Amino acid sequence: MSTLLLQLINGFSYGFLLFIITCGITIVFGILGVLNLAHGSFYLLGSYLGYSLIMKAGLPFWAALAAVPLIIAVLGYMLETIILRPTYKLGHLSQVLLTFGLAYIFHDLFAILWGKNMLVVDPPPALNMSIQLAGYSVPAYRIALIVIGLAIAIFLWFFQEKTKWGAVIRAGLSDKEMAAGLGVNIHLVFTFVFVLGSLFAGVGGVIGSPILGAFPGMEFQILILSLVVLVVGGLGSVSGTLIASLLVGFVETFSRYLVPELSLIITFALMAVVLVVRPQGLIGRRV
Template sequence: MSEIFGVPAPVLYGQLLLGLVNGSFYALLSLGLSLIFGLLNIVNFAHGAMYMLGAFLAFLLLGQIGLGYWWAIVLVPLVAAGIGIGVERAILQRIYKLDHIYGLLVTFGLAMIIEGLVRVHFGVSGLRYPVPASLSGLLDLGFMRLPLYRAWIIVAALGVCLLTWFVIERTRLGATLRAGTENPQLVQAFGINVPLLITLVFGWGIALAAFAGVLAAPLMQLTPQIGHSIIITVFGVVVIGGMGSILGSILTGLSLGLIEGLAKVYYPEASSTVIFVLMILVLLVRPHGLFGKQ
């Protein structure tokens, strides 16, 4: 059996692939955060709560209404986007011109409210969401047997991330969005409803978090705290990639997932902290992130 720096090649390739799965979640969540910050200038601390809410909404649809995974993956992001639009209209519109700290505090309070409501309704014991039958098999890659569902996560996450990047960076709608955030008065003079565009962007950012929650639901025990640990890591990803950088969030999220996989092979004790070590190093050399603008 061939080895790479003292580690069997199949073990290394397997951990890299699993790291890519984690990186797919990091990319989805950091993309939503960067989208909201880059276009709305809001540090959305409730992002982890919306990720958690997405997973629980999928569980609720299955248990209470009987709608399975494929319905959930469509309906849950739409419901979450509606919640986000309501929050943006009712609360966040009032603080756009204030310091960033106000947005962070408001969204932190929203996160606590959402988590409390979920705890009251579902309790704190872990719940299980079944893997859909159509994705329950194994994919034989030669060096490992990858669960088909994990392969689906990579494909789905990359597809949604690339679609979002294309819309924002390569379409007329995306150009209008960027112009509307940089010079809203000028864009409104052309008859474009800038506040509506901003509201829809916030809704899409929340939908990305809920979509990630639905993807993650079959992989873990569902508790109200599942958004805590991942959102801290995702903030590190966003800082490394650059706040507001769409492409930076996607590439950094995937890359850091792979780096985390490498750390689990060669230095497992550092696998949970390697992202934050990299964040410190990047901030020392390039405070605005690898892809961010000064």
């Protein structure tokens, strides 16, 4: 019972972490039509920067959590305006390949700057303890992760469904040309969405690092998990991404606990089944 509860909490927190990482790539893919294969690199850069700020520079965790996503967002802004914007005419495939080349470059830059060892970030001292929950001790950081993930999900839902900017983004999602024709500066929306996606990758990088650590090649693992969530959840809805993240988080956690050898296979099998049965994702529009 105790292990079951613990795995439940683990699955939940992992799922919410996945949600934070994945909502960026989903929204960027939905609006720009560009599958950002460098998204995992953004995440890992967030982890590494968090490591440098927290473990090396000695800044408090929350300061890093505020600073790192901003840095990643600025980087995302630069990439969108310098590399992606001039290349929209080349077609989406070329842009995806561009981000793929970027992932290659980032991979080696990380190895140069942060070495090849696994780096671990300590959770903030206030949360570095256990909480008694129904008689069992549960790591407080995991609970905090759930709370943060939930807050971001609610924020995103509110933003997308209830604000004017959200309406513009939804318009862009369903028909970019029409939205542009109605006077929406769609390029500005593209940039904004890309920056937002990078920002969340940075957030995920910082708050994910105490749990997942940071090591070379990790960006590809994260990227592939994000793609699984993207496919399972479908495009363009916060709720779809959230449900898919939680589902993947649970499947991954429990399969790792029950049949560790097959955990990766089970996760990908889930994706394959969803793609074949419901190509548009569990919740999402048909593409």
